[in-house]
Amino acid sequence: EEKKQSVQPTQVEEQPTPEFQYDKRWRAKLYQLNSEGGWDDLGTGSSHFDIQTGCIKLISENDNDFALLNSKILITTSYHRQRDTIITWLDDETQLDLAISFQDLEGAQETWEI
Secondary structure: OOOOOOOOOOOOOOOOOOOOOOOOOEEEEEEEEOOOOOEEEEEEEEEEEEOOOOEEEEEEOOOOOOEEEEEEOOOOOOEEEEOOOEEEEEOOOOOOEEEEEEOOHHHHHHHHHO
16 A cells, blocks of 8 residues: 655745846946046946945956945936947046946946946
8 A cells, every 4th residue: 555645845935036236246447538538547447336325336456445436326417328338427526527338248238227
């Protein structure tokens, strides 16, 4: 005689996936518009969105303790997307024209959607 075992299905709770992976870092280069209308290279680093401060940060690849950029995302700031991988804006605090150029399209897209 066979014994039948009763097996209770286990329910796996689905964790909601965040819309953006805020902890993901993207390689990018920061530029500042100079008085002659050209773009000065301010450095390359690792870009990410800091959800606690609401800032885009770009940490230097040469010095992990140095932030090339720490710019608060403001609704009043006019951001522009150029050539898929570049985001430009006039920084409200410094009144400097800045551009961040991402190595990967995915990094630019994710940052743009924030």
